[in-house]
Each structure stands twice: as C-alpha cells, then as structure tokens.
Amino acid sequence: MVVADVVIPLAQATEPGFLDEHRWLGALLAIAVAVVLAWAVDRAILHRGQRIAEAVMRDDLTAAVDTRMRFLRRLTTLVILVIGVMTAIAQFDGLNRIATTVLASSALLAAVVGFAARQTLANLIAGVMLTIAQPLRIGDAVTIEDESGTVEDVRLNYTVVRGADGHRLFVPNERLASGVLRNDTIVDPQVALEVELWLPLELDADAVLAAFATLDGPPVARVAEIAVEGVRYTLARGLVPPRxxxxxxxxxxxxxxxxxxxxxxxxxxxxx
Known part of the structure; x- marks a missing residue:
C-alpha cells in the first residue's frame, strides 16, 4: 500500500501536459506573442518620437528625431521577431537538438554566417553608424555620386533618396558610410541656387556676362570651364528651399x- 501510494503520484507527475503534446501550438503562441510585442513596442517608440518632435518644434531636431526613431523601430522589431522565431523553434525537441548541435560548433557557424551575411551585416552596422552620427537625415537634400535628391527614409540595410523627377535611389548603408556624401541642408535648411550653361566658343565672354547682368536680381555669373566643345558658364542667385x-x-x-x-x-x- 505504501509503495502504491508513492508510485501513482510520480506517474501522474510525469504525464505530458497539453502544450507538450501540441508543440506546434506553443510555437504559434511564441510567434504571436512576438508579433504583438513588436507592434506594441513600435507604437510606443512612434508615439514617443512624435511627442519629442512636438516638444522641440525645430526642423533640424525634428528631422534628427525622425531619422533615429525610424531606424530604432525597425531594429527593435527585427530583434523581437528573431527572438520569437527562436523560441518557436525551441518548442520542438528535434529542431532544438539540431540547433544545439550546430551551436556547439560556434566557430564554424560564425565563419559561415559571417561570410554569407557579410554584406547584410555591414549594411546593418553602417545603418546604426549613420543613425548615430547622422550625416544625413529625413528630408535632407543630398548628393551621392552625382545623384541628387531628398532623403526619404533610412532603413536597416539601405537609404531611400527621392530624385527631383520623382525617381527613387536605393543606396546601401555601407556605401554611404564609406563614401563621400554631400549634404546641402545639414546646417542651413536652404540651398544655393546655381545653374550651368554651355555656350559656343565663338561667343564673346564679356558680352555673355554683360547679358547675364541684365537679369532681374542679377546672378553671379562666372566662366567655369573652357573646352573644345564650348565654354561652361555658372550662374548663382541666392538661397532657395531644397524642394x-x-x-x-x-x-x-x-x-x-x-x-x-x-x-x-x-x-x-x-x-x-
């Protein structure tokens, strides 16, 4: 009688629970929780960023806050979702054992993942650097390798620049972090107005400059370059909004x- 009283509770204690028998429900629950948590954190960061922007009421600080908040929202969402997927995988013993075996050879895994995802990781790290240092912000007028436009978004792996004609340029963050970037609005919200005109060599330069001087609000006209094809003149007149x-x-x-x-x-x- 004593032995039976002891054995029965032990047998009952080792019976699998509902989630143990339905591991896929636990995996779905982990992913669902991760999605909801990622959405809640994203909304919280967005609300906080809007409050900061309304408090500062300055265009330069608003652009800086907007850039950092956008990147932070995406990075936080990515981290939460990755944790949720890893938790879901851990619900299955078979996959868990495989993951444990793979993780045991961490040096080989690090080498393989580092080689395969080198470009992606480089762009992600460069995105973090750009967000912290902020050589460009949302709404800035920039020039990247002879391509000019307005910064529309700074994402995890690339930055979106909208050209004057509406086209969008997707630039990898690593390229921005390691290349030369011209930002016309990082200090002053207005940009210089300057145009170029190529005219024939036969034209008298003094007469051309005199003609430009007759314009309303006369621009500063210069002879910028002389080539076989002709003469390049530049005309500069004041500051204007980038758009x-x-x-x-x-x-x-x-x-x-x-x-x-x-x-x-x-x-x-x-x-x-």
Whole structure:
C-alpha cells in the first residue's frame, strides 16, 4: 500500500501536459506573442518620437528625431521577431537538438554566417553608424555620386533618396558610410541656387556676362570651364528651399537664354 501510494503520484507527475503534446501550438503562441510585442513596442517608440518632435518644434531636431526613431523601430522589431522565431523553434525537441548541435560548433557557424551575411551585416552596422552620427537625415537634400535628391527614409540595410523627377535611389548603408556624401541642408535648411550653361566658343565672354547682368536680381555669373566643345558658364542667385531648387533653376536657365537672345548673341552664334 505504501509503495502504491508513492508510485501513482510520480506517474501522474510525469504525464505530458497539453502544450507538450501540441508543440506546434506553443510555437504559434511564441510567434504571436512576438508579433504583438513588436507592434506594441513600435507604437510606443512612434508615439514617443512624435511627442519629442512636438516638444522641440525645430526642423533640424525634428528631422534628427525622425531619422533615429525610424531606424530604432525597425531594429527593435527585427530583434523581437528573431527572438520569437527562436523560441518557436525551441518548442520542438528535434529542431532544438539540431540547433544545439550546430551551436556547439560556434566557430564554424560564425565563419559561415559571417561570410554569407557579410554584406547584410555591414549594411546593418553602417545603418546604426549613420543613425548615430547622422550625416544625413529625413528630408535632407543630398548628393551621392552625382545623384541628387531628398532623403526619404533610412532603413536597416539601405537609404531611400527621392530624385527631383520623382525617381527613387536605393543606396546601401555601407556605401554611404564609406563614401563621400554631400549634404546641402545639414546646417542651413536652404540651398544655393546655381545653374550651368554651355555656350559656343565663338561667343564673346564679356558680352555673355554683360547679358547675364541684365537679369532681374542679377546672378553671379562666372566662366567655369573652357573646352573644345564650348565654354561652361555658372550662374548663382541666392538661397532657395531644397524642394523648390529644380523649379528656380529652370526659371534661371530660361531667363538666361532670353537675355542672350535679346542681345542677339545666340543668333550670331548660329549664323554660318
């Protein structure tokens, strides 16, 4: 009787529970919790960023906060989801044993993963560096390898730059961190208005510069380059908002052409 009283409770204690018999439910529960937690943390970070932006009420600080918060939201979501997937895998003994065996050879795993994901990890680390140092922010007017545009988003692996004509340039973060980046609005929210015009060598440079001087709000005109193909002139006139620069640049070019025609310079250059 004593032995029976002892054995029965032990047998009952070792009976598998509901989740032990349905491991897939535990895995789904882990993933569901991770998704909900990632969403909640994302909303919390977004709300906090909006409150900070409303408190500072300065465009430069708002852009800085927006850039950091966007990157932080994505990085936090990625970490939470990865933990959720790993927890789901751990629910299955077979997969858990395989993972344990693989992790036992950590040196080999690190070498394989590091080689396979080198570019991805480099872009992720570069994204962290860009977010902290902030050589560019959301809304900045930048030039990257002769491509100009406005920073639209800074993501985990790449940065999105929107061109003046609406096209989008996706630049790997590692390329930004290691390359040369021109930022026209990092200090001043306005950018210089400057255009270029190539004119024939036959035109008198003094007459061309005099024609440009007749423009309203006369621009600063210079001879920038002389080549076999012609002469490159630059015209600079004040500061404008970054998004308005293409429109003002087009108007300045049109005004310059009208001034040249008014002085009869283009007609003389076209004559045989």
């Amino acid at each position: 308005e620069r293409p429109l003002h640049a087009a108007e300045l070019r049109a005004d310059a052409l009208r001034a040249l025609r008014a002085q009869g310079l283009l007609a003389s250059a076209a004559a045989p």
